[in-house]
Amino acid sequence: MGWRPSRYAVVGTTAFRHPSGRVVRPVLNTATARVYLVDLDTAARLAREREPLTEDAARDRGLVEAGLLVEAGRDEAAEVIAAGRTAARDGRSRDFVVMPSAYCNMACAYCGQGHERFALARGHRSALTERVRTAARSGRYDALNVRWFGGEPLMAYAVLRELSRSFIASAGEAGVRYSAKVVTNGVLLDARKLTALHRECGVGLIEVTVDGPAEAHDASRRLKSGGRSFHRILAVIAAALEDPEVADLSFLVRTNVGVHNAGLAEPLAAELAAAGLAHERVTCYPAPVHPWGNDVTEMALQRGTMAAVELDWFRAYRRHGLRFPLLPGAPRRVVCAAVTRHSEVVAPDGRVFSCTEQPLVPGLGTGDLGHVSALDAASPRPAGAFDDWYDAMAAGETPCRGCPILPVCGGACPKLWREGSVPCPSLRENVRERLDLYATSAGYIPVLS
Ligand code: SF4
């Protein structure tokens, strides 16, 4: 049998020398999300699209075991898509994205949500509780994962606590694992709430948006009531990192990057580090401002610009000792909630959706799949618009089938593809520069040619 380079071996362009004298180029296997530093001959072989087949698997055993050389006849894309389809169909986790409140106390210029003042009503809460209990008891799942989303979920803090208690009890009775995450603007967080969220509500991760250093953040993330939030948010997170009551609570600090703040990586990273957030329980990342059913053309960066800006942000994070996801940590088999019937989004009015960006967005809220009070509690969510995602990719509806980063991307966003937008993440454009950053972070020095 012959062997050839994997289509998922992404070879860095720069050569690096280690202080020990070893000269290497980095290679990312996107099928496994693992990085290798290989000698220059090996890198050249892996980079050649038409590398002559090698019959000598024994000589190349390390490369074969790493999946960087594969059998010549394999259809790797078909395998990746099939693995995604299986994971979406047979996964042992049941995921609920719950929007307890339609309202948000912020009015960010790039947000496409409408924010009406209501929360998940009592009758809908009972129906959701029953739905979660039935899922937990079904024997079909090993884990129950809840993501609190909004609007601003902490606007309905009492509802979140009440539902968490019942969800955790259901998981405990059924013997399934429970985990929860809150996506919040952070304004309503304080030490008492953080302790309750972590210890009573099973929240292990809190994602907060910080859009720049103080002035830029407070201008971009405007509070409807007026006032500022930057220093308050950082102080609450910093205090939590010192508080033994929440010692297992982690934070994600997202920055929505657009033309308004693209150049502010350095001052923001400096402020985050000065506040004490260069910590193993805090991960930072930049996310592009993108259309959310609204027009953000004046705020969003062009794709190529965003890819370059993202690298600036990574360098700033690194300079200040902040943690950040430079390269994917694992393959992404299930691209998002919308492609599996073991996941559903429950909107504040009780309607159930498959996609997180359909509820609350004026003009898009018609894609609901039923009402939580009317659905059969024993069934997974009804069929949604994107459940055919893996068949669509296999059939070539998008170019993903031929993409070298498909295993770690998964196709990014079925909704955007079908709206005619190209949702490819920056990784597609800057993966080699990220490999360069990886090598320099590991102590290698670029070899100038
Ligand atoms: S969305 Fe773009 S980057 Fe992701 S797999 Fe498809 S083509 Fe590749």
Ligand code: SF4
């Ligand atoms: S389809 Fe796109 S917007 Fe909807 S949940 Fe998936 S990634 Fe998010």
